[in-house]
Amino acid sequence: MSRYVLDHHQEGERERLALMSGLLDPMHRRHLERAGVAPGARTLEVGCGNGSMSAWLAAQVAPSGRAVAVDLDLSLADAGVPALELRQADILAGPVQPGDFDLVTCRAVLHHLADPATAAENLVASARAGGTIVVIEPDFLPVTIADPAEVRKFWDGWLAWSRSEGIDYFIGRRLPELLCGLGVTDIEAVAETALFNGGSLWAEYWRLTVTELRPQLEESGKLGGRLIDAFLRQCADPAWWSQAIAFTAVHGRAPRAEDAAGPC
Ligand SMILES: C[S@@+](CC[C@H](N)C(=O)[O-])C[C@H]1O[C@@H](n2cnc3c(N)ncnc32)[C@H](O)[C@@H]1O
Numbered sequence: 001m002s003r004y005v006l007d008h009h010q011e012g013e014r015e016r017l018a019l020m021s022g023l024l025d026p027m028h029r030r031h032l033e034r035a036g037v038a039p040g041a042r043t044l045e046v047g048c049g050n051g052s053m054s055a056w057l058a059a060q061v062a063p064s065g066r067a068v069a070v071d072l073d074l075s076l077a078d079a080g081v082p083a084l085e086l087r088q089a090d091i092l093a094g095p096v097q098p099g100d101f102d103l104v105t106c107r108a109v110l111h112h113l114a115d116p117a118t119a120a121e122n123l124v125a126s127a128r129a130g131g132t133i134v135v136i137e138p139d140f141l142p143v144t145i146a147d148p149a150e151v152r153k154f155w156d157g158w159l160a161w162s163r164s165e166g167i168d169y170f171i172g173r174r175l176p177e178l179l180c181g182l183g184v185t186d187i188e189a190v191a192e193t194a195l196f197n198g199g200s201l202w203a204e205y206w207r208l209t210v211t212e213l214r215p216q217l218e219e220s221g222k223l224g225g226r227l228i229d230a231f232l233r234q235c236a237d238p239a240w241w242s243q244a245i246a247f248t249a250v251h252g253r254a255p256r257a258e259d260a261a262g263p264c
Contacts, residue, residue, distance in 0.1 A: 012208050012211065012212045013076065013212065014050070014076050015208060016205065016208045016209060016212065017049045017050040017076055018050060019201060019204060019205045019208065020049065020108070020205065021049070021050060021052035021053070022201060023194070023201055023202060023205060024107060024108070024136075024247070025052055025053055025056070027136075027192065027247065027249070028053055028105075028107055028134075028136060029053075029056060031134050031136065031249045031251065032053075032057070032060075032103070032105060032134055034251070035103065035132045035134050035251050036103075036132060037057065037060045037061065037103055037132075038060070038061070038065075039060070039061055039062070039063075039064060039065060040061060040064040040065045041060075041061045041065045041102040041103055042061070042065060042066050042067075042068075042100060042101050042102050042103075043057045043058075043060075043061055043065070043066075043067045043068070043101060043102065043103040043104075043105070044067075044068045044069075044070065044096055044097075044101040044103070044104045044105070044126055044127075045057060045067070045068070045069050045070065045104075045105050045106060045107075046070045046071075046091045046096070046104070046105075046106040046109060046119075046123060046126075047070070047071055047072075047091070047106050047107070047108070047109030048069035048070065048071045048074075048077055048086075049071065049076065049077070049108075050076045050077055050078075051069050051071075051074075051076075051077030051078055051081070051084070051086065053105070053107065054067050054068075054069030054077075054081075054084055054086075055067075055078065055081045055084060057084075057103075057105075058081050058082065058083040058084035059083075061083060062082055062083035063082075063083065065083060066083055066084075066085065067083055067084045067085070068084075068085045068087055068096065068097075068101070069084060069085070069086050069087065070087050070088075070089045070091065070096055071086075071088065071089075072088070072089075072090055073088070074086045074087075074088050091106075091109070091113075091119045091122050091123065092113060092114070092115055092118055092119055092122070093122075094122055095122045095123075095125035095126040096122075096126045097126060098125050098126060099125070099126075099127070099128050099129065100126065100127075100128060101126050101127050101128060101131055102127075102128060102131050102132065103127070103131060103132040103133075103134070104123050104124070104126050104127045104131065104132070104133050104134075104254075105133070105134040105135065105136075106123060106135055106136070107135075107136040107137075108136065108137065108138065109137075110135070110137050110168075110171055110175075111137050111138055111167055111168045111169060111171045112167055114166055116168065116171060116178070117178060120135070120178050120179065120182060121182055123135070124179070124182045124183070124184060124254050124255075127254035128254065129254055129255065129256040129257065130253050130254060130256045131253065131254045132251070132252075132253060132254075133179065133184055133250075133251070133252045133253065133254060134249065134250070134251050135175055135179065135249070135250050136247055136248065136249045136250075137171050137172050137175055137247075137248055138169055138171070138172055138245040138246070138247060138248070139169070139170055139171070139172025139173050139191060139245070139246040139247075139248050140155070140159065140169040140170060140244065140245060140246075141170070141172075141173075141246050142193050142243040142244055142245065142246055143155035143158075143159070143243075143244050146242055146243070146244070147242070148234075150227065150230040150231075151230070151231055151234055151242065153227055154223070154227040154228065154230060154231040155244075157217075157222050157223030157224070157227055158217070158222075158223060160222040160223070161216075161217055161220045161222035161223055164220060164222060165220075172191060172246060172247070172248030173248065175189065175248055175250045176189045176250050176264070179250055179252050179264070180263070180264035182255075183254075183255035183259065184252035184253065184254060184255065184264060185252060185253045185255065185256075185259055185264055186251075186252055186253045186264075187250060187251070187252040187264040188250070188251045188252070189248060189249065189250040189251075190248070190249055191246040191247060191248040191249070192246065192247055192249075193243045193244075193245065193246045193247070194243065194244075194245075195241055195242070195243050196241070196242065196243070196244075197237075197238050197239070197240060197241045197242075198234055198235050198236050198237035198238050198239070198240045199235075199236060199237070199238045202244070203235040203236070204235075206231075206235055206244070207232060207235045207236075210228060210231065210232065211232075214228060252264065
């Protein structure tokens with residue numbers, strides 16, 4: 001079974017996932033609407049977290065369609081949403097109903113996985129030929145220019161810790177190539193970055209995330225308490241503006257038999 005560093009049973013994880021939904025669902029919905037999601041469709045979300053996007057997908061495809069939401073741990077997802085099926089599964093173990101779904105999506109999942117290439121292959125194999133694929137993952141490029149210097153050092157330590165945990169915070173830039181290599185066609189990719197200040201919802205997201213992981217961060221020896229405290233002070237200061245993640249969204253179509261081998 002795959003291991004996930006932000007276990008759903010950790011204190012604060014429900015609130016952290018709710019913040020993620022509030023901050024990222026509008027962008028995710030925009031990408032799905034652009035790709036096209038219609039009543040009657042069969043959709044799959046992998047790594048659904050609290051299930052907010054899958055509940056939205058279910059509302060789009062109901063009453064004749066069906067949304068399936070997969071996660072290693074469904075304890076924070078709402079059961080009982082019409083047209084939504086929650087399914088506990090590991091995307092590294094294989095495709096979900098191979099070749100079945102009209103639309104397959106995942107957000108902020110692949111960067112946590114030991115083998116993102118296999119997960120991407122299983123995602124694509126879950127879609128019907130010509131079905132829509134929308135994958136959104138982070139790229140932490142913006143933290144490499146964060147100010148002030150102490151915050152940049154905080155991020156250096158954060159990235160060193162994440163590498164030691166097998167988390168790839170720079171996967172965003174490689175997604176188009178990864179999907180292209182799997183035969184995905186009509187690929188389009190875009191990245192967007194929120195600029196946020198101390199006291200904002202993004203700052204609160206980071207406060208919760210860093211607080212939840214603090215024992216692990218300090219134990220790892222990659223990030224000390226002084227830098228963590230300096231970062232948390234900035235997160236409370238409304239005069240501090242910064243950016244952290246470039247969310248990279250890639251749209252494409254699952255391969256069809258008639259697709260010629262060649263550039264995506
Ligand atoms: C960072 S959370 C993102 C949740 C949600 N997609 C969002 O953006 O709000 C990553 C989610 O992926 C799930 N996950 C991690 N590894 C997985 C795997 N191998 N198969 C299925 N889900 C997985 C975790 O349990 C967690 O809910």
